[in-house]
Amino acid sequence: MLSIITLGVIFLAVFAKTSMASTKVQFNTDVLDLKDRSNIDLSQFSRKGFILPGSYTLAININASTLPERVIYFYPSEQDKNETLSCISPEIIPLIGLKEAALSRLKWWHNGECLDFQSLNGVTSRTDLGKSTLFISIPQAYLEYSSPTWDPPARWEEGISGLLFDYNVNAQNVSQKVQGAKSGTNVSGNGTTGANFDAWRFRADWQARHDRRDTGAQSPTRWDWSRFYGYRALRRIGAKLTAGEDYLNSNLFDSFRYTGLNLMSDDNMLPPNLRGYAPEISGVAKNNAKVIISQQGRIIKEVQIPAGPYRIQDLDSAVSGNLDVRVEEQDGEVHQFQVNTATIPYLTRPGQFRYKTTVGKPSDFAHNIEGPLFAAGEFAWGISNGWSLYSGGIGGGDYHALSLGIGRDLLALGALSTDVTTSAAKFAHQETQRGNAWRISYAKRFDQLGSQVTFAGYRFSDSGFRSMGEYVNTFKGETNSGRNKEMYTLSLNQQFESLNLTTYLNYNHQTYWNQDANHRYDFSLSRSVDFAKFKNVNLSLTAYRNKFNQMSDSGMYMSLSLPWGQSGTASYNGSYAKGNTLNNVSYYRRVSDTDSYQINGGIASTGTDLGGYYTHKSTYAQFNTSASYRAGQYQALGLSLQGGATITPQGGALHSASLAGGTRMLVDTEDVAGVPFSGIGHSVKTNQFGKAIIADVSSYYRNSVRINVDKLDDNMEALKSVAQGTFTEGAIGYRRFNVISGEKSMATVRLADGSPPPFGASVFNKKNQETGIINDGGSVYLSGIQPGESMTLRWNDEDQCRINLPQQIPANMSANLSLSCT
The missing domain is CATH 2.60.40.2610 (Outer membrane usher protein FimD, plug domain)
Incomplete structure (x- = not known):
């Protein structure tokens, strides 16, 4: 059938009769070897690019960007009734992303309902019904800024309304064999439930935990709704409005929990190259472990990890302040430390204005209001090419603080910002406490050395300085919390491409006026080499030291890994922590895009180790399972579902x-x-x-x-x-x-009077999908055949009759189906 159509099209093209006064093509049907030349419907082929007037569901392609499908009407041209033009309505114009100057020049036709493409020089359009797409080419000078991965705000979509429930559930069972050690099962989870309505997002974060010991003792199951809030994007001003329970998001002041309103310019709305950095968590796990990242009691992320170094880099960039990290290993050990989410220097591009405003009352994890009404605000202004000015203030009750800073782009030398914050707080039965805090931040990206990033920060708070969070804690009766004195932060990530060497260093040091200092550093060194027949052999060294709440923890991890097979990696790992050593060999394999596993075994100071980790990503959830065993010590099993x-x-x-x-x-x-x-x-x-x-x-x-x-x-x-x-x-x-889903087969179609349908008539299924075109003698190659379904035969742009498919489709689809259209 395909060869007949092809030959027919060739002959039609050769013998077509064209008129000099019209673009319409008249086909010479005499060249077709057909029994009934009068019974042919070639109207849809008579003019190049001609589209019958009516409505069509089409996607709209603007240069390289595709907009969602919508109904597009085609009307006869006002200049040439034999030509049809697409109608771009005023409702579609905002999605195109035209500049104001271009918008003012637009002209309309069809009673002001359709855009006249000729009103802007260089704008062209064409429609491809085969691809269900209207292609519009617009010179870039008329359009707002866009990139291959970013669209201007006019094209952002709010989506559809709906309900959602997201979860992350973890379970661990540990059986200890050491005298006095605790055994049992714990199940924990966290997630978000919510609803979308128009531009609003309503959310409720939850977390739960249940512990049971083998001795029979168990803690009550605890379910907490940790936060209720709603937010929406304000595209016109590039801002985000949040209402409800939240944590103060500030570049100048310490974070605390509150209930109220927040309006802030949203850096996530900027093009990707203008956005900031998100915090990351790194460390080393000696065994399969669970990492819990929280802030003031609210769990932000909970994830199971295999033994070895880890880096968690997918935290929300909106997270600010100190994060509490808890690592629960399957052998029962628990490690805790804090990470400060310090960011790069506070710089703003020339002419850009960024701001954050908040009003509300402090609240606690149990949703109780604790503290006076407060207001906070800050701004940053790019005053010239290289200089930025920023300032802010916060006040409520008997507390207030003001901050002023300046930033400078040092070009080849990096970026630097410095600021000073002064506070005054009146506590019950005490004199007003006054103090200052100074901060300096520096960052440098060494592109010429291979995408290296360094960040260094220093902050000093004198003994009289108080944060809003410390002031709020007095309403809870908490007066013994650590008062910050000095904080050092250093982050370095350097690559030496000629040596295939990468180094990473992260250092945090925090001192207090009224308690011992905390500090943590992570250092890693890795190199890729070729050895004999093995390519891309990786050598790495990781070391860490942590002191938190008078508890010290340190360790070292070494590994050598080499490719093994098409999708596997064999490794040797050696670790040292708290006087214990572990020599381990492991094998990792990625079975497919959705499945991977790791098995390991080794000898430790306290016994023989065995372990494994398996991950499966399905359409419906991600599943992880892990197991570990140490002879004479413990055995553990972990499960997670996300x-x-x-x-x-x-x-x-x-x-x-x-x-x-x-x-x-x-x-x-x-x-x-x-x-x-x-x-x-x-x-x-x-x-x-x-x-x-x-x-x-x-x-x-x-x-x-x-x-x-x-x-x-x-x-x-x-x-x-x-x-x-x-x-x-x-x-x-x-x-x-x-x-289109269904079987495919050749078929012969007959009308009620036994005659074949016109050549070129189309067959459509109940979804209005074209499933075939009638050839000579009523033959058609039909797709989407479903037992018992009805299809419609259409010509002259009208439905003519219906084809009822048989209830049972022959197993041998090479046979020709005989179908009636009535």
Whole structure:
């Protein structure tokens, strides 16, 4: 059939009769070897690019960026009634991202309903119905700034309304064999539940824990709603509005918990190259372990890790202040330390104005208001090319503080900022305490040496300085908390490309006026070499030392790893901590995009060690399991499950997720199950309702998601395989994909009177998808055949009759189906 159509098109092109006065093509049907030349519908082929007037669901492609599908109307041109033009309505214009000067020049036609593309020089458009896309080319001079991964605010989408529940559950069972050691099971979890309505995101964070000892003692199950809040993006002013319970987000003042309102310019809305850095947590785990990162009691992240060095780098960039880190190893040891989320110097680009304003009352973890009404505000202004001025203030009750600072871009020498904060606090039955705090920050990126980043910070607070958090603690009766004195922070990450050598150093030192100092440093050194037949052999050394709350902890970790097979790595690891040594060999293999495992065994000072770790990422959740054993000491098993559920009016699905309450995308194949998607994170497949959730979508980035056509079943055909979208924080994006599902077969169609349908008539299924085009004698190659389904035969742009497919489709689809259209 395909050869007949091809020959027909060639002959039509050769013998076409064209008119000099019109672009319309008249086909010479005499050259076709057909029995009934009069029974031919070639109207849709008569003019190049001609589209019948009407409405079409099309994606809109602006240069290289694709906007969501929408209904586009086509009307006859006012200059030439034989030509049709697409109608871009005023509602679509904001999505294009035109500059103000270009917007003022726009002209309209069809009673002001449609954009006249000729009003801007160089703007062109064309429609490809085969790709269901309207392509619009616009000179860059008319458009706001954009990049391959970022769209201007006009194209950001708020997503659709819906409900969500994200969770992260961890369970560990430890059986100790040492006299007096504790054995038992603990289950803990945390996550976010919430709802999206228009631009608002309503969220409730939760955390839970249950412990049971083998002695029969058990602690009561504890479930805490740690935070209730709502937020939305204010695109016009590049800001984020948050209402409810939150932690003070400030570049100048220490963080504390409050209930109230916050309005701040959101750096996440800036292009990627203008955004800041997120904090990271690093260390070494001697055994399989669980890392819990919290702030003032609220768990921010909880994750299980295998033995060895770890770096957690996916924390929210909005997190500020001190973070409490607790590492629970399967052998029962617990390590604790604090990390200060110091950022790069407070610099603002020339002409840019950044601000943060907060009003509310301090509150505690139990949602009780504790403290007076307060207000806080700060700003940063890029006053010239290289200089930045920033200032802020906070006050409430008998406390107030003011801060003033200046930053300087030193060009080749890096960036430097310095500020001073003065405070005054009146405590009950005491005189007013007054003091000052000085801070200096420095950062330098050595691009010529291979993307190295250094950060150094120093802060000194005199004995009379008090933070708002310390003042608030007096309302809780907490008067013995440590008062900060000096803090040193140093971070260095350097690469020596010629040596294939990478170094990393992180150092934090905090002294207090009324308690012992805390400090922590991490150092790592790694090098990649080729040895004999082995390529990319990696050598690494990691050392750490930690002192926190008068408890000291230090250790060293060495490893040698080399590729083993196509997707495996064999390693030797040696560690030393608290006088104990462990020599260990391990094997890691990535089985597929969704599965990986690690097994290890070794000899320790206290016995023989065995362990393993397995990870599986499915469409519905991420599953981790770990096990460890030390002869004569203990045996342990760990499990974790991470995922979520999202429900919307368009449908919903279970899914995996690592960022609780974060942005996601619902993809819809209209009841076609098992369609594989890739592009963001690991691959997922649609459920039995044709729905899947793409989790961990980046906010304010241009995200692309595509059907993996290489893994598509033979009985599926994707008419559209790629979609893009830029979504605001916490949004539930929605994209519909046109997928035909069903068997494929040659068929012969007859009308009620026994005659064949016109040549060129189209067959559509119940989803209005074109499944075939009638050839000579009523033959058609039909796709999407479903038992008992009805299809519609259409010509002259009208539905003519219906084709009822048989209830049972022949097993041998090479046979020709005989179908009637009535």
